[in-house]
Amino acid sequence: MEFADLLYKIFLKDGGWLTILNGLWVTVQISALSLLLGTVLGSLLCFFRLGKIKPLKIVAQVYISIIRGSPVLMLLMLLFYGVFARQGLSPILVAVITFSMHTAAHVAELLRSALMALDKGQVEAARTLGFSKWQAFKLVTFPQLVRIAKPVYQSTVVNLIQWTSVVGYVTITDLTRVINNIASRTMQPMITIIGGMIIYLALSYLVYGIFHWTDRRRTQ
Amino acid sequence: MKLKKIAKVLLSCLVAGALFTGCGGGDKPADKPADTGDKPAASTGNVKLGMISHLNVTEQKMDEILKMVEEESNVPLTNFTVTYYDNLKLMQMGIESGSVDQISLYTSVADYVIANNDKYEKVSDLTLKNLSDTFCFAVRKDDAALKADLDKALDAMKADGSLDKLAKEYITDVDKGTAPPAIEIPMTDGAQTIKVGVTGDLPPLDYVSADGKAAGFNTALLAEVAKRSGKNIEIVDIDSGARAAALSSGQIDVIFWVVVPTVSKVPADIDKPEGVELSNPYFKDNIEHLKLKK
Known part of the structure; x- marks a missing residue:
């Protein structure tokens, strides 16, 4: 069989590309929602972690070390087949919860390291100049925090997209699952998987592109 | 740039x-x-x-x-x-x-x-x-009623020859290059719904068609079982590694099972995990080895 025919048969024939797009959409949905929730939750965690309330600080510390030290697939299986097994939650919801929890731990750590990289003297100077606590954060800390945390955050986003490839284990048909199904149906695993990789790669480059674009807008 | x-x-x-x-x-x-x-x-x-x-x-x-x-x-x-x-x-x-x-x-x-x-x-x-393996359903042990229903439907299908007809239609007679079409499973309102996990890993028995629907002999079989048992059957696409967890946690009710070659010394349920019950077999197939052409 000619290579072009093979490609056509694997990726396009009988609306196969639509199925791939559907899978891609599921991946994007889970990633985007988890990123949003994870970032909010992560900021909160970071706030607790660096705050002055002792019990919250310990809770945040324990949470971060447990989540960061365990594979996300285990957490996903545990939540879907254990904790939420009888609640009848939709698998996508459970996946979003899992990946939000996971992303939150990572975001909390990356925010903490960015905060630690900042010069404390600047905030103190702002405070002596009469800025309120909130003003000092908004005008002095935050802009620098964004600049420092951005590159790491970007790689967290890309990582998150790739972590979501395990949701096939909880009955979700995402991009990886679609690719696997196609590989089994067409009996051409190598080519199909390379195709899947290229789609994930494109998604990652899209994320890089978006970050690059916001960088340029800020400098202009 | x-x-x-x-x-x-x-x-x-x-x-x-x-x-x-x-x-x-x-x-x-x-x-x-x-x-x-x-x-x-x-x-x-x-x-x-x-x-x-x-x-x-x-x-x-x-x-x-x-x-x-x-x-x-x-x-x-x-x-x-x-x-x-x-x-x-x-x-x-x-x-x-x-x-x-x-x-x-x-x-x-x-x-x-x-x-x-x-x-x-x-x-x-x-x-x-x-050597030949037989195919059947696996359900949770506490789901005896479901097993009985599945067995009843399978036996009835065997008796009136519709099982052989399905196998002929979806496996033997399938034009080898093309896959058999997906089948809609009838849904009746109010009936009990059972979830069946499919992996899409074993064409032409179990695969996912180009438009993303579960298809193959197993789907056709399920449609017939649904019709005869008066239950709704929902097909759930799941990674093969998670089937055991899904079955035992109750997220799905039925998975497909293959019984090792049955000879007198080897009982059919030798590799059956605890807490799982097997239905009557519905299909038998021989072992075949494949290699790459030189």
Whole structure:
């Protein structure tokens, strides 16, 4: 069989590309929602972690070390087949919860390291100049925090997209699952998987592109 | 700047491609001496064989089972060094990369593989035809009512010949290159819904069609079972590695099960995990080995 025919048969024939797009959409949905929730939750965690309330600080510390030290697939299986097994939650919801929890731990750590990289003297100077606590954060800390945390955050986003490839284990048909199904149906695993990789790669480059674009807008 | 980026993407694709085809291409020369060496070796010793791992059975246990089957059936199974794969796709990648020399499949699946990928051919080893596996459903042990219903539907289908008709229609008569179409499972309001996990890993029995719907013989069978038992059947696409967890946690109610070759010394439920009950068999298929063409 000619290579072009093979490609056509694997990726396009009988609306196969639509199925791939559907899978891609599921991946994007889970990633985007988890990123949003994870970032909010992560900021909160970071706030607790660096705050002055002792019990919250310990809770945040324990949470971060447990989540960061365990594979996300285990957490996903545990939540879907254990904790939420009888609640009848939709698998996508459970996946979003899992990946939000996971992303939150990572975001909390990356925010903490960015905060630690900042010069404390600047905030103190702002405070002596009469800025309120909130003003000092908004005008002095935050802009620098964004600049420092951005590159790491970007790689967290890309990582998150790739972590979501395990949701096939909880009955979700995402991009990886679609690719696997196609590989089994067409009996051409190598080519199909390379195709899947290229789609994930494109998604990652899209994320890089978006970050690059916001960088340029800020400098202009 | 942009050009540079595009070039980068293309380059990484190329590297990925080269890596994979490199594996395939590099194997062939390496395969040849190995394969010619295998032919005489097949009678005396070690052929590396890929097998799909059975759910919940350790490799040691599986070796024991194979030994028992060998004693009973005189099929020289211990000549093979077995590598277990999670699913058909991984096994296929295993043989294409040269990790194994042959892969063990069911005849219907082997026919489908050959029709869709002309790199494969059957190993003409007739003794293997003595071995056949039977297919059935597995349900949770506490779900005795469901098992009874499934058995009743299967028995009725066997009795009036519709089971054979389905098998003929969806397996035997299928134009080998094309896959049988997906079937809509009738849904009645208010009826009890049972969830059946499919993996899409075993065409033409179980696969996912191009438009993303579960299809194949198993789906057709389920549609008929739904009609006869008056239940709604919801098909859930699930990764094969998570089937045990899904069944025992109650997220799905039924999975498909394959029973090892049944000979008098080997009980049908030898690899059956605790807490699982098997239905009556609905299909029987022979073992077939495939290898790459030289």
